[in-house]
Amino acid sequence: MDIRDIRTRLLELLTTIAPDIDAAHLNPQRALRDQFDFDSMDALHFATAVSEAFGIDIPERDYASLASLESAAQFVLSHLPAGA
């Protein structure tokens, strides 16, 4: 799985939790909560969804890494099990 696949999958997860997010205007570098109405419960659900979708363990202290789409993609890429 390369970074583009990861980004696509992350965007799917994100718009399942918050379908009101306008993907066309999403700035991947900026924190999600600065661009959209995305609250801490959404962030928690996003972390859980990412963890389940990619089969990676995300401890609470790493939740900050999921703040923007790009930082989340980089986080997933560096934590994917080998061969995934």
Place this chain on the structure above:
Amino acid sequence: MSEHSIASRAAPPGLSHHLADYAAARRSFTWEHARLALTGGSDPRLNIAYEAVDRQVQRGCGVWLAARFIDRAGVRVDLTYSQLQRSCARFANVLGALGIGRGAAVATLLGRTPELFTVALGALKAGNVFCPLFSAFGPEPLKTRLMLGHIQVLVTTATFYRRKVEGIRALLGELRQVLIVREDANEALPAGTTDFAELLREASELFQTAATRDTDVALLHFTSGTTGMPKGVTLTHAAVIAQHATSELVLDLHPQEVYWCTADPGWVTGIAYGLIGPLTCAVTMIVDREEFDPQRWYQILAEEHVNVWYTAPTAIRMLMKAGTELTRAHQYPHLRLMASVGEPLNAEAVIWGVQAFGQPFHDTWWQTETGAIMIANFAAGEVVAGSMGRAVPGIDAAVVRRTAAGGIEAIDSPDEVGEIALRPGWPSMFSGYLDNPERYRASFHDGWYLAGDLARRDREGYFWFIGRADDVIKSSGHLISPFEVESALMQHPAVAQAAVIGIPDPIAGQAVKAFVELKSGVAPDEALRLKILGHARHLLGAAVAPREIAFSQALPRTRSGKIMRRLLRARELGLPEGDLSTLEGEP
């Protein structure tokens, strides 16, 4: 004492608890004394802003820090009592210059900013009514509240304005002024708005506080009921007496202590204990402008030498989830009291406080209508884990039941479940539901205010929360009206009917779940589900919208056509469904 009781942290040397002996305090406390202790005299004038700010300056404490605001990058902005006094006077003058009459309502749609302090206290100083709005609300709840509240002035940011207000502005006939707090100097002002900072700069910093009385309305807080529109709860200037007394008796605040209330200023806690009460105690408030983040919170507690911390169960449960390893990255030698409000704090969370911080969380109970803490675990003595605590001095609280004759009677035997009721007469008791005197009258029966929460009281006088007596949902400490969410869902063209309930959530307490019945001929599929969810979030905001939507072919209804939320909840939770004799609809 109960097996659940845990010792509080002892008072540090040189400091004595405001309430050291519960029984003695209950015997000696009177609200007349409390008013006198606050104001120092029998002047019939009483003004919240004066008691919160001017009084401290008058006492010679003007150079003390009233608040320290911390932004995302960790930059601190300090505000002294004198500075706050001047900015409030300026805003009071701005209102006059704009021709806003005394008693008119001024609202904020802001995060935790210095401007919020200026607007809230400046409006109160001028004799206006202050109404905080929750910045996570979407356009629909905002429209309802701005209209119902007869809001004449709104202070907000350009981002919030464009996202949530611009589209509904034409409907707000009573809204005369929108003042914009610029987030950066180069930001363009939206059409039809005025620059807040510029108005403030031009105004005088001298203002004679309006000669308000105890009975004059000061605050307008919106809260949610099961049916109908949100309720505009009004509190008078006398609320400051109870907010000050409880800031001492429960939060045990002493002058110049460092105090951190994490509540959002859009709700009553963020104003009563995130602004008014603590300032009357001349403390320094820590105001974190960021959203919840465990590492950041621990760092603030440690680095700012926080003495007293008032937070909420959802945040505590998130900290628990993050683990004590993070807690232990810092030390908290200054932290001496941790309290919680918003929803019942489970015993595990209270006990976790001991593991993580060496002291328990103190649960407290109150609601918008009570205007101040009514039931609490106190700083001195012991916390009973899982209990809401005991009645505050000056408060007559009971568990009551309805009699066969339609009256109300107090339950004397311990541990019997009934509704929490309070004897009217405390100064922060709500003075009305705006424009709805019948609903106000209906909150009182046989000389009791009925709170709508079910509880039992044990032999020692500790209250234990059981549940709500109605269908109101409490999520992350916020009351959410199922009616308001259902109305928004039904605005979607594919939706015929909607029913909304609260389902248990390990972090938020309850989460909003919606059952949606589609119009005939509309096929339920995942794409439509997401569209409806997006629609609800867009109208209501993330904090109020459902987190989950399920399709239902026919929602259970009574014979009169009323949707039975209670039955949906019972099915969802696998509980007994009760009496179904009036039911129609799904088998």
